[in-house]
Amino acid sequence: MADRVEHGQVTVSNGRYRPSGKFHHGYANSPIRNDEGVLMGVTNPRDVTHIHSYGGEAPFFESLSKGKLLGTRCDNADCALHETMFVPFRIHCPDCLSRNTIVDVTDIANRTSKVHTFMITERTGAFNTLEKPIRFVNVEFEGVDTILMGYLSVGEPEIGMRVVPIFQTENPTYTIMDLSWVPEGTQKSELLPGFSFGK
Amino acid sequence: MITFSKQQLKIPQMSRPVYMVTGGMSKFGRAIPEKRTEELVIDSFVEAAEFINMSPAELKRYIHSCYYGHFADHFGDQLLGEAVIHDRLGLDPLGNVGIKTGGATGGSTLWEAFKAVASGYSDCVLAMGWERMDEVPTDEGNHYIASAADKDWETPMGHIYTGYYAVMAQKYWQVFGKQEDSFRKTMAEIAVKNRGYARMNPHAQGPMKLTVEDVLNSPVVAHPLRALDCCLMSVGAACAILCDEETAYKLTDNPLKIHVSAGSHSLRVADRLNMDIPLLPNETPDQYKDLGERFPGGDRYPGFTGFLAARMAAHYAYGMAGIVDPTEDLDVVELHDAFTISDIQTYEDIGIRPYGEGRTYVESGDCYHTNPFTGKPGKLPANLSGGLLGNMHAVGATGIMQAIEVGHHIWGRWSEMHADEKKWAAFGRTKPDDWTDLQVKDAKRGLAISHAGVGSHVTATVLVHPDHELERRS
Incomplete structure (x- = not known):
């Protein structure tokens, strides 16, 4: 997606967001007319940059850029979900609401990941950055109680297929797009540019 | 393993009965550039008033509080649209509140309205829902809808909500459909049926006379879902008036008893932890022991x-209305056929x-x-309005439209x-x-199911003729 304008940047200092640069750009509107030239309405063009906190999930997104997949675990011995493992990463246990323990699941993912279900689409919404067709894979892991949604970037998906995670360690976006999946046995040369196997 | 407490499973006990006395709908369309939202809302309100032979002004005199369902503010670029609509309906200074639960917004609006009457706060309320999904191009619309998925973990992948249902369709087809072509055809038959029924509905946006082959040959949106497996993106409004018993019989001789309930689940389907299947009254504890062997x-x-x-919504609503077996106890249903696959899934979830x-x-x-196959009346006809596939999915209005159609x-x-004929002509x-x-x-007796966000919110609305009530279960 080509940037039409220079977008603002943000840092956090002393507990506050410090924006710099321009965060919004307005443009002239234009009339909407029907075939007979009658005024029906107007367009309202503008660009807006939102600021978004990852909060307690920040370690997950930082770790992707380092080739690591993190999950979390409830370690509250009094909780009905004690020792439940969550991938996607949950900051708090959904049952007892205590803070979960962060666990590196890269090795589990490398050894045990399988496609639980999948879909393939040529159609996308606006702002899509993935090459089409997109192949969603929902991945299950041994010892993990949830399933993780992701995208397959090599090969064709099948239910039960063994897959391994790959990570955008060069020029990471610090979003979920830094994590992708490939069939077990995929060669490094086949990976998306900037991606590598987990560490 | 998730379990539920007795308190959580309690069948709701309302303080007094609630009735639906009337409802009205606007025209539904992919785009209605000639009308502002308030005009569509007023169209639906006028229809509701005329349905009980009242003028809009007369009906408004009874309303005490208002419940507005409108999900996607970002489509219309108008926050607090409820205040605009409330003003244009001339209902100030009555209390009003906006409700948004994704695709279930219409059903949730009825839920809130129902509770307001049941509690005694109001004797007569307006439940009004609308949606305006034509003010951005379709691909931006798809992005906006996909924003209802988890924005950090799901939305960035394709920005296409259909994909989140397609993974369910793939799993269901492989496990319960056993990858049979016949199952795929059954999915397609739902699209043929509902779009065909939409042909008889002047409000409907997507009437089509189709064959199963037409559905199976329509463009792939997200494999295995094809274009004709997917619901419409719509503009339109629908409203209902709910009352206590005394007010209901002042407004009409034929109010319908209404029960509304709600359930929820994790927005991220993938996060849903395993559990035993909670049973409905027509199921037995041993029934699913061999489910994994059979499928x-x-x-x-x-x-x-x-x-x-x-x-969960069915559990609560069936208890409130005394329904044991929905196929036997109900006469008509409107289900949330956002996708042919989710329609089939719902037959099972609600015990049909x-x-x-x-x-x-x-x-x-x-x-x-x-x-x-028999030429006789169907045992439990579904989505005779055309449903979301053939009639509309003007999100905030959908669950209300379903209840009106059942009514x-x-x-x-x-x-x-x-x-x-006049209505057909007025809608062009x-x-x-x-x-x-x-x-x-x-x-x-009839049922409407309103559903959101790959099952994040679901409401069940049961309408009953007062002469044919069943015994409530506790």
Whole structure:
């Protein structure tokens, strides 16, 4: 997606967001007319940059850029979900609401990941950055109680297929797009540019 | 393993009965550039007033508080749109509140309105829903809808909500459909049926005379879902008036008893932890012990194949209305057929069929107005309005539209509200030469299911003719 304008940047200092640069750009509107030239309405063009906190999930997104997949675990011995493992990463246990323990699941993912279900689409919404067709894979892991949604970037998906995670360690976006999946046995040369196997 | 407490499973006990006295709908369309939202809302309100032979001004005199369902503020670029609509309806200074629960917004609006009357806060309330999905191009619309998924973990992948249902369709087709072509055809039959029924509805946006082959040959949106497996993106409004008993009988001789309930589940389908299947009254504890043997891979519940939120909504609503077996106790249903696959999943979640056997509801002909195999009335006709596939999915209005359509059958006024040539002409639509009366004969009880976000919110609305109530369960 080509940037039409220079977008603002943000840092956090002393507990506050410090924006710099321009965060919004307005443009002239234009009339909407029907075939007979009658005024029906107007367009309202503008660009807006939102600021978004990852909060307690920040370690997950930082770790992707380092080739690591993190999950979390409830370690509250009094909780009905004690020792439940969550991938996607949950900051708090959904049952007892205590803070979960962060666990590196890269090795589990490398050894045990399988496609639980999948879909393939040529159609996308606006702002899509993935090459089409997109192949969603929902991945299950041994010892993990949830399933993780992701995208397959090599090969064709099948239910039960063994897959391994790959990570955008060069020029990471610090979003979920830094994590992708490939069939077990995929060669490094086949990976998306900037991606590598987990560490 | 998730378990539920007795307190959580309590059947709601309302303080007093609630009635639906009338409802009205606007025209539904993919785009309605000639009308502002407030004009559509007023169209629906005027229809509701006329339905009980009142002027809008007379009806407004009874309203005490207002409940507004409108999901996607970002489509219309108007926050607090409820205040605009409330003002244009001339209902200030009454209290009002906006409700948004994704695709279930319409149903949730009825839920809030129902509770307001049941509690005694108001004797007469307005439940009004609308949506305006034509003010951005379709791909931006798809992005906006996909924003209702988890924005950090799901939305960035394709920005296409259909994909989140397609993974469910793939899993269901492989596990319960056993990858059979016949199952795929059954899915397609739902699209043929509902779009065909939409041909008899002047409000409907997407009427089509189709064959199963047309559906199977339509463009792939997200494999295995094709364009005709997917619901419409719509503009329009619908409203209902709910009252206590005394007020209901002042407004009409024929109010319908209404019960509304709600359930929910994790927005991220993949986060849904395993659990035992919560049972409905027509199921037995041993019934699902061999589910994984009969359908390998089918023992992970709810996984990617069931909607717990729908099951919970049914649990509460069936208890309130005394329903034991929905196929026997109900006469007509409007289900949330956002996708053909989610329609089949819902048959199981709400107990029309056991888990794994949803397809037989279609294959038996039970879901049709007239069973195509026997020529007799369908046992439990579904989505005679055309549903979300053929009529509309103007999100905030959808659940209300469903309740009104069910109401028309129980009131015995379906034909009157769908046959009128003047209405067809006013909407700029041509009534088909083979227009068919879909009134369900002697309908006494009906159900509407409103559903959001791959099952994040589901409501169940049961409408009952007061002479045909069943005994509430506690």
